[in-house]
Amino acid sequence: MTPALQITGLRKAFGATIAVAGIDLEIPQGSFYGVVGPNGAGKTTTLSMATGLLTPDAGVVHVHGIDLWREPQRAKPLLGVLPDGLHTFDRLTGAELISYAGLLRGLPADEVRARRDDLLAALDLDSAGRTLVTDYSAGMTKKVALACALVHAPRVLVLDEPFEAVDPVSAGAIRRILLTFVEDGGTVVMSSHVMALVERLCDRVAIVGSGRVLAEGTLDSVRAGQDLEARFVELVGDVADQRDLAWLRRS
Numbered sequence: 045m046t047p048a049l050q051i052t053g054l055r056k057a058f059g060a061t062i063a064v065a066g067i068d069l070e071i072p073q074g075s076f077y078g079v080v081g082p083n084g085a086g087k088t089t090t091l092s093m094a095t096g097l098l099t100p101d102a103g104v105v106h107v108h109g110i111d112l113w114r115e116p117q118r119a120k121p122l123l124g125v126l127p128d129g130l131h132t133f134d135r136l137t138g139a140e141l142i143s144y145a146g147l148l149r150g151l152p153a154d155e156v157r158a159r160r161d162d163l164l165a166a167l168d169l170d171s172a173g174r175t176l177v178t179d180y181s182a183g184m185t186k187k188v189a190l191a192c193a194l195v196h197a198p199r200v201l202v203l204d205e206p207f208e209a210v211d212p213v214s215a216g217a218i219r220r221i222l223l224t225f226v227e228d229g230g231t232v233v234m235s236s237h238v239m240a241l242v243e244r245l246c247d248r249v250a251i252v253g254s255g256r257v258l259a260e261g262t263l264d265s266v267r268a269g270q271d272l273e274a275r276f277v278e279l280v281g282d283v284a285d286q287r288d289l290a291w292l293r294r295s
């Protein structure tokens with residue numbers, strides 16, 4: 045079966061900083077795929093290039109077999125993207141923002157209205173639907189951005205830290221939405237720093253460090269008999285300088 049997302053030889057440098065040093069990933073259809081790695085490992089840069097948001101220096105990305113950078117108009121409708129560090133149209137209300145995303149994707153207006161109302165209810169944003177996004181909390185902004193990623197019913201969801209700043213009740217709702225999406229044959233790729241969450245949700249995982257894939261495969265093969273956090277630290281290395289902050293102590 046054609047992979048949902050195939051990333052081959054992706055590279056990106058920002059001046060002298062090599063953010064992504066050659067990443068290959070094959071993400072099967074129907075998988076719930078976790079991308080983990082330390083701060084600055086290159087996760088966001090990789091996901092941005094894999095979704096058409098950032099031009100790679102080198103490499104190829106295929107979405108369901110379609111070359112994303114050669115045929116973006118065919119590939120992008122298959123993607124639902126929750127980018128990191130959202131810059132959104134925050135002078136719209138949540139309801140307007142979801143409608144805008146749906147109309148931009150070419151959905152008919154009545155369908156957009158119905159989906160918008162479903163998404164606001166499913167993500168517990170009903171009462172916030174008429175509030176400007178600029179007045180949202182961080183978690184509410186994350187949820188409305190997720191609604192925008194879902195509104196056109198994509199085949200592949202690429203989510204950069206979708207649970208960051210989200211309360212436990214909303215996190216439960218998002219988990220259910222994503223698990224149902226995968227059960228129905230969709231593919232989720234998400235980055236996260238919460239290893240327990242990745243272990244709970246993902247069937248495959250990649251550990252990325254210094255712009256490279258350090259380990260990749262099924263959750264069990266990557267864990268190699270340990271828990272994911274221990275394996276992560278083993279591969280990535282602990283903080284080198286365990287300096288004692290003696291001045292922080294009161295006694």
Ligand SMILES: Nc1ncnc2c1ncn2[C@@H]1O[C@H](COP(=O)(O)OP(=O)(O)OP(=O)(O)O)[C@@H](O)[C@H]1O
Nearest residue numbers: 058061062063081082083084085086087088089090
């Ligand atoms: N626009 C940019 N300009 C310059 N350097 C950048 C830019 N974006 C990312 N970098 C650098 O590229 C490297 C990878 O950053 P990236 O944001 O991809 O890491 P990450 O794994 O997503 O980190 P985090 O877990 O902290 O979100 C870092 O060294 C970062 O400083």
